[in-house]
Amino acid sequence: MTRADDADLARAAAILREAAPVLVLTGAGISADSGVPTFRGDGGLWREFRAEELATPGAFARDPRLVWEWYAWRREAVGACEPNAAHLALAAWQARGADVAIATQNVDGLHGLAARRAAGDRTAPGAPGTLLELHGSLFRVRCTVCGRRREHRDAIDASATAALPRCGARGCGGLLRPDVVWFGEALDPGTIERAFALSARAACCLVVGTSAVVHPAASLADSTRGAGGAVIEVNPERTPLTPAAAVSIRAGAADVVPRLVPGPA
Ligand code: OAD
Numbered sequence: 577m578t579r580a581d582d583a584d585l586a587r588a589a590a591i592l593r594e595a596a597p598v599l600v601l602t603g604a605g606i607s608a609d610s611g612v613p614t615f616r617g618d619g620g621l622w623r624e625f626r627a628e629e630l631a632t633p634g635a636f637a638r639d640p641r642l643v644w645e646w647y648a649w650r651r652e653a654v655g656a657c658e659p660n661a662a663h664l665a666l667a668a669w670q671a672r673g674a675d676v677a678i679a680t681q682n683v684d685g686l687h688g689l690a691a692r693r694a695a696g697d698r699t700a701p702g703a704p705g706t707l708l709e710l711h712g713s714l715f716r717v718r719c720t721v722c723g724r725r726r727e728h729r730d731a732i733d734a735s736a737t738a739a740l741p742r743c744g745a746r747g748c749g750g751l752l753r754p755d756v757v758w759f760g761e762a763l764d765p766g767t768i769e770r771a772f773a774l775s776a777r778a779a780c781c782l783v784v785g786t787s788a789v790v791h792p793a794a795s796l797a798d799s800t801r802g803a804g805g806a807v808i809e810v811n812p813e814r815t816p817l818t819p820a821a822a823v824s825i826r827a828g829a830a831d832v833v834p835r836l837v838p839g840p841a
Pocket of ligand 1: 602815
């Protein structure tokens with residue numbers, strides 16, 4: 577892993593000490609150190625399928641069992657992962673009452689888990705911070721008929737002999753689907769609107785672990801910059817956002833983020 581440059585780290589930390597509000601935009605790279613595979617890196621395959629082949633409304637319409645089998649596998653794999661030092665540092669920052677919102681493209685639930693850990697830590701007794709899950713959550717389901725959403729953390733058996741999960745709402749019984757945004761689907765309008773409102777008023781957008789190629793999420797950093805705010809990037813690779821960043825730190829999230837986040841006053 578690339579080592580962060582000390583001067584870059586100091587510059588980024590200085591910006592974050594003064595900046596309020598802050599919007600943190602995260603992608604699969606923040607969870608890489610927790611063992612969750614990224615989309616476009618190695619390990620992004622299940623059997624012979626790429627995510628782009630299974631995470632679509634068409635794939636679910638053609639073969640819901642295959643898609644559920646993949647999600648059952650992902651839920652189990654991700655369910656065994658723990659938030660890493662980057663998730664925990666961001667959660668502790670929010671729990672200290674800092675004006676920091678998190679918008680994540682990840683569906684792994686690790687920011688939420690980190691927030692629950694921070695809330696249980698008596699050194700960090702603030703209110704829960706804003707967390708926008710732009711692409712939904714692996715641990716929520718939605719009914720394809722009545723649209724009802726709910727948390728669902730228990731294992732799902734999608735093997736050939738099992739019945740696929742069905743809606744429990746009275747008189748419905750519709751097929752359930754994962755409450756995630758699939759390729760070709762729009763993001764929840766209220767959620768993305770809120771994210772853009774936060775990005776436009778942010779003094780700094782801290783972008784961690786995203787290839788910044790999927791829009792509209794990647795445009796949030798442009799929105800901060802367009803409104804006069806600074807962009808700080810943490811990513812071992814260059815991305816389309818790198819040229820626009822005030823500081824771009826070429827290293828891993830779990831190493832760098834805890835060193836950037838301002839400590840308790
Ligand atoms: P990608 O897999 O496209 O990119 C992951 C990024 O994380 C890459 O730029 C890596 O260089 C970087 N990275 C890898 N290890 C890292 C580490 N330890 N610390 C920090 N960064 C690291 O994932 P996303 O950008 O999240 O959307 O992908 C965006 C969206 O594309 C996903 O939410 C998904 C997919 O299509 C939907 O499913 C709707």
